[in-house]
Amino acid sequence: MHLAEATIADVQLAYQSGELTARQLVEWYIKRIEAYNHQGPNLHAVITLNPHALVESDRLDAEYKRTGNFVGTLHGIPVLLKDNVETKDMPTTGGSLSMEGYMPQSDAPVARLLREAGAIIIAKANLHEFAIGGETGSSLGGQTLNPYDLTRTPGGSSGGTAVGLAANFAILGIGTDTVNSVRSPASANAIVGIRPTLGLGSRKGIVAACYTMDAVGAMARTVEDATKMLNVLGVYDPADAMTAWSVGNVEEDYTIHLKKDGVRGKRIGVLRSFFGKDPIHQEVNEITNKAIEQLKALGAVIVEMDTPDLDANILASEMSIQPFEHKKDLDDYLSNPAANMPIKSVEEWLASGKYYKPLENYLKQICTMSRDDAEYKDRMLRRGLLQERTIKLFADDELDAIVFPHQKRLVVPVGQSQADRNGILGALTGFPSIVVPGGFSKPDQNAPIGVPIGIEFLGKSWSEGKLIEIGYGFEQGTRHRIPPVSTPALPGEP
Template identity: 55%
Template sequence: MVTQKNQPFVLEEATIASIHSAFRSGELTAVQLVSMYLQRIEAFDQQGPKLNAVITLNPHILAEAEQLDKQWQASGMTGPLHGIPVLLKDNVNTTALATTAGSLSLKNFYPPADAFIVNKLRTAGALILAKVNLHEFAIWGESVSSMLGQTVNPYDLSRTPGGSSGGTGTALAANYGVLGVGTDTVNSVRSPASANSVVGLRPTLGLISRTGIIPYSYTQDTAGPMARTVEDTARMLNCLTGYDLCDPVTKQSEEHIEPDYTQFLHINGLEKKKIGVLRSFWGGNEIHLEVNSICEAALQSLQDLGASLVELNLELKAEDVLSASVHLMELDSHLSGYLANPLNQMPVHSLTQILESGAFHPSIESNLREALSLRFQTAAYQERLNQQARLRKILASVMEDYQLDALVFPHQKRLVAPIGKQQLERNGTLAAVTGFPSLVVPAGFSAPTQSSPIGVPVGIEFVALPWQEGLLLQIGYAFEQGTRHRKEPPFAPALSSFNY
């Protein structure tokens, strides 16, 4: 891992390390840091480019930052994320901020308890700066909701930011905060990471608790860390893992959790790595050419950085993998069960009530109605679970046969969708239905256009065997450091150069 030397603090692209260095030097306080992020949100979210990412700002954030500054002066750092502002997807429960899942049906709902991971973040010293937009109830991939409307991509204001964690992706890209939490049922951490030139990790199912997160599909749901750098992603992951009695799936993670995921961050981390290129996940038509070109260059970079590539011609299509997903089959049972649980004190108690209320965005109506028409625990449902098990065996066998460290492919076969269109041809389903860990890192940009002055971001995805998050971070870090593809968005520059 590369350590940062003391340099004058710059807010844009700030990292945990640069912030803590500025704290130690006396150049910066948590109150000053939070104030600067609030200024950026004020300048860019509902004015200027109107990125429309923030649903709710923490009204107590400056007082909480001031308390951390006092603790710093009295006894030093309170934890590894001391004073670090975090952006939470608004399906993660917070008692002090409303949790709406982006839906007017939950407007002004204050949960009775913080989510397990929110408690973990607070214990680590983090500051919850804001709740950010998502595709309502995390149901689709464009990040539009009845609470806030459409979140905008800061690299191209005519495009979506991916989703469903698009508010997190946009806000991180635009430097509204340092770290972000997304959730991922099919693509939803990695899609906005790809579309916003940030890093997104979908961990092995069970590494991170889901307690206090409004569910979609417990078979596939997980939270995941998002950040502008792989190092900050690793630092955040350190603070999110842990066994949770209320989420039994986390029990299996106990013997697999690493004490410090930053130990894997080596500049030469790609040397002697063997990576399988999953060609069946690449597009073959004209609309795919730009993404293919960017990802071909990424493959060359992997080789230049010491990895060896194995071409895999498996008859495994992303569309076929999607047919193994149970997310819509579980939506009614799992979300309605959560809404109906009296311990959660929800204002609506079923999908049917949400539909009857009319307090939701039209983009999710067809999904809600389809979910209500699907039967849970049927032969068709069991066959999908069996298909998931077969896919796990196939991937494990391929990786063992070829002695692979990871698989690689474009996260999305085409550029992120324009506003008003649906996301198409995303490849995140493979990790989602197998439960295997997956990492998306910036791979480059499309050609500049009038609407995207530096191009549209494209992310490349790596998938590894269960509990190999450290290996994925090692691969991603070496690729990131060797390519430096991340760029600040043109529509959210440094405030000193902001001019509309």
């Protein structure tokens, strides 16, 4: 087995043959993190290594030796967890100096479900502080770099998770997505990101941002591995009422949708209004148009959609409701009396001075906004109308999915704010989407193989299975993922 680009299937076959143990696998991933996280390319993808990872590996190895059976579907699979997900054995900081050292009393349901399936949480990954932004910079974790172009950001806010997967620090990753935060870094790092239907996956024990838009997402280098992780997440949690919508709608096993001809016969609408129109958008448009031709070649029926007034930038500026919900939801999380967190409110966070300074204006802004504002109520009404309009687009053209570039332009250089992202439609509607590698920009001196460009497929509520068929069929038919050259195999690496 080769460590580079290893999959769940590769690793578990190696366990069964005796070629590999969980301890050996984790040791190699730790070596890679130590070699590339704070030296070499200095990716700053990981905030905290799990000090118990090798002990957990030994436990799983002993259990397999004793019984001859895996403890679960993710037995011995290393996972990177975004550091806004609570873990009982590692600090959960949100990337903020104000939360440095905070140890939760228990795992978030997401972390618990992964462990029960046999996964090993190898590390906590950097994020844009408290998941507020698209460039993955934080006061505790620093600025995460894109391994394909070290002068650029990795997207965000789940950029540490995405970079860690692209650089082969683990096999699976957990991100969270309020507006773009799983799909943006997936697009920018040539990996797969699934934002499921709102309600699939508990948000309990995760730093809150926006109750009506927050989602947990599965991230991996392949559609198959992301799908296997999704299987573990879709459990009803009474502590998160939104998950009640999932009861009766979550499939028992999404891997039945891993069909190599999954694209064939699917009706896929092209949302041209989500393409950029300026010279800076040209490379992304070229790659996306090539992907559409590849979908045709794989048997898709392509439908050109007539929606000139549906514009992602306008949706983000005029309909986003996160700023109105953010302070109350974050305050409720921080002030939980059972948690005893270092800060108890956004005001205390600001007063501490321990925050990523580019966030200051936003934090002050949300202190003046709430769900009681007339503008919030108006936006929620328009959000409902957008959901109706979007589902009607599916019905009128009998669509299985809608396709567009996740980002209209390449991820920006470090120090700039990421513009032109298209995740807002999935976030506002609550509909599921999957981002898969679509290709690369032209290579240059900073990007030896180019900058990754991801393609987003949006489906109707609870159509994850159909999206997996399309994403897997496209991935298998194109094989666009290439690992970065900035994190090569280490000496002696299998």
